[in-house]
Amino acid sequence: MTMGPRWRPPARTDIRIVEADRGDAGPRVELPTATDTRALGRALGEVLHAGDLIILGGPLGAGKTALTQGIGDGLGVTTGVVSPTFVIARVHLEGRIPLVHVDAYRLGGLGELDDLDLDVSQDESVTVIEWGAGMAEALSDAYLRIDLARADDSDVRTAVLDAHGGDWAARVAEALRARHV
Ligand SMILES: Nc1ncnc2c1ncn2[C@@H]1O[C@H](COP(=O)(O)OP(=O)(O)OP(=O)(O)O)[C@@H](O)[C@H]1O
Ligand SMILES: [Mg+2]
Numbered sequence: 001m002t003m004g005p006r007w008r009p010p011a012r013t014d015i016r017i018v019e020a021d022r023g024d025a026g027p028r029v030e031l032p033t034a035t036d037t038r039a040l041g042r043a044l045g046e047v048l049h050a051g052d053l054i055i056l057g058g059p060l061g062a063g064k065t066a067l068t069q070g071i072g073d074g075l076g077v078t079t080g081v082v083s084p085t086f087v088i089a090r091v092h093l094e095g096r097i098p099l100v101h102v103d104a105y106r107l108g109g110l111g112e113l114d115d116l117d118l119d120v121s122q123d124e125s126v127t128v129i130e131w132g133a134g135m136a137e138a139l140s141d142a143y144l145r146i147d148l149a150r151a152d153d154s155d156v157r158t159a160v161l162d163a164h165g166g167d168w169a170a171r172v173a174e175a176l177r178a179r180h181v
Helices: 034-045 064-075 110-115 168-178
Strands: 016-019 028-031 053-057 089-092 099-103 126-130 143-150 157-164
Touching (some): 034 064, 034 157, 034 168, 053 064, 064 143, 157 168
Parallel strands (some): 053 143
Antiparallel strands (some): 028 157, 143 157
8 A cells, every 4th residue: 555645653642531421421531641632632633624613621721722732733734823812813724724723711702703803714714712611602503612621630631522513423433533542
């Protein structure tokens, strides 16, 4: 078999599904290091479509930006994904699909997001919103909500991936399978 220049072996990581079937709730994944959190993001980035909305929750330093960096990698974003805290939103145009990365920490409401007048529409891009829980759900009927939690005494993070509508549940499963987790 001939491998094209873009072929890469699947990344080896320590991502582990702690609980796959939680009834109505999505899988819970354990992420020992920041590299693992980025790897989860990369796996998700590879299954994203234009119009997708991902809402990230979790406390300060939980790894929301680290996860978004991985999503950027998976989309082929080559410019650095950094926290958009002071600019509210950053648009990365060089990947497979435009990535709109929002930090809603200081955002009073979704109207303020509209006022930013971004270069791309929600339909044609992937939107990832840190601190978006309880607000950004109104942007779309279908979205993936990821809640990150951190341990008190180690770097370990856990991510709960909750699919809402669309084909999110199937795509989350596909992304996790792709990483052999
Ligand atoms: N398992 C892990 N997953 C993610 N980040 C980790 C992990 N272990 C250590 N870290 C470190 O924790 C920090 C996470 O910071 P990050 O900016 O991603 O968090 P955040 O949730 O976006 O914070 P904020 O609420 O300020 O936006 C980074 O410095 C990262 O290197
Ligand atoms: Mg952040």
